[in-house]
Amino acid sequence: MTEAARAAATAGFSDVPRDADGVPHGQPVLDRLVALLDLERVEENIFRGVSPAESPVRVFGGQVAGQALVAAGRTVEPDRRVHSLHSYFIRGGDPRIPIVYEVDRIRDGRSFTTRRVVAVQRGKAIFSLSASFQLDEPGLDHQEPMPDVPSPEELPTYAESAAGYLEKVGMARLPRPIDIRYVTTPPWKAREDGPSEARSQVWMRADGTLPDDDLLHVCVLAYASDMTLLDSVLVKHGVYWGTDKVLGASLDHAMWFHRRFRADEWFLYDCASPSASGARGLATGRFYARDGQLAATVVQEGLLRVLD
Structure with missing residues (x-):
């Protein structure tokens, strides 16, 4: 990440498009998300990332996973x-300081490559990730149909x-690089009718054009996958x-990534919760292209403690 990219990743918004509620959105906000994902290479297997200026108290989980x-x-x-x-999310991240990502090159095989990444702040792991990469190859192909x-x-x-x-909805005032349209009743409205089916459906897309x-x-x-997934538990x-x-x-x-897609085109995020217990809720989601x-x-799985 160059100094210019770092400045773009953490800059505020002045003359940019704003939603009906005054919250920044559109291509400038998406460009900053792209800058956030453009990590600085410190060493061969060490990278460094930053958080946006108006982050919540803890680093957003989707950000650290993406980085x-x-x-x-x-x-x-x-x-x-x-x-x-x-x-695994191990500790809450501090958005005020950079995050260091240490990559372990576990295996480079003929068809598959495996990597392990640990995100570190103040000398302690806050997040760990294992990822597997594969050469494209033909094979069996089927899927469940997209909901109507x-x-x-x-x-x-x-x-x-x-x-x-x-003023009450969690991240409602933060800049919106992702355009979200609720198919099911938004959970902040659904709660007024009491408990309902453990399901959440939204259309999503990156709000602009990606490279x-x-x-x-x-x-x-x-x-984006971390933005509405636990709605299905709470509703x-x-x-x-x-x-x-x-x-x-x-x-x-x-x-699990099944087929190629563009994140700047509409996709349906169909989420459901099969279980909640022990102050934890499990949610599953499926992304369908249009x-x-x-x-x-x-x-x-998320930690969910209802205090009242």
């Missing part, structure tokens, strides 16, 4: 694409859905961040 995957991918031959990642849902153009924007709830870089599109999807119990006394954090996160192709599958 760790960038670090892993930059040590892999470009003809091998990531097909899976498995990660309204198109994103028929649905309200995030700003419209959150109108009247902005033609397969790894970058995967990392942007990894970033089942009629509670939500900010509107109720809910404390939560991602514990682990796994993704043409119905299943692009990726996600599983995450």
Whole structure:
């Protein structure tokens, strides 16, 4: 990361497009996300990343996952694409200081490459990731069909859905590099009707145009995958961040990438929660491209403590 890239990654927003609620969005915000993912190479297997100026108290989980995957991918031959990642959130990250990513080159085989990454702050691990990359090859091909849902153009924007709830909804005031449209009732509204089905469906896309870089599109999807996944747990119990006394954090996160996609085109994120117990909630998600192709599958367990 050059000094210019670092400045772009942490800069604020003045003359940029703003949503109906005054929150920055669009290409300048997406460009800053791309800059955040453009890590500085310190040594052959060591990288350094930063957080945006207006981060929440802890580093956003999707950010550290995306940056760790960038670090892993930059040590892999470009003809091998990531097909899976498995990660653990160990400690809350401090957005005020850089994050160092240490890559361990576990294996370089004929078809598969394996990497392990540890994210470090103040000498302690805050996150670990294992990722596997594979050469493209033919094989069996099937998938479950995409749910039948309204198109994103028929649905309200995030700003419209959150109108009247902005001061309570978790990340509603942060810049929006990802355009989100709720198919199911947004959880901050659904809670008013009480517990409901453990399901959340949203359309998502990077809010602008991304470069033609397969790894970058995967990392942007990894970033977005942490944004609404646990909604499916909370809506089942009629509670939500900010509107109720809910404390939560991602514990682990796994993704499988099935087919190529562009993260700057609409994809449906279909999430469900099969179980919650012991102050933990499990959520699964499926990313479908607009043409119905299943692009990726996600599983995450989160710490969820409802205080009241």
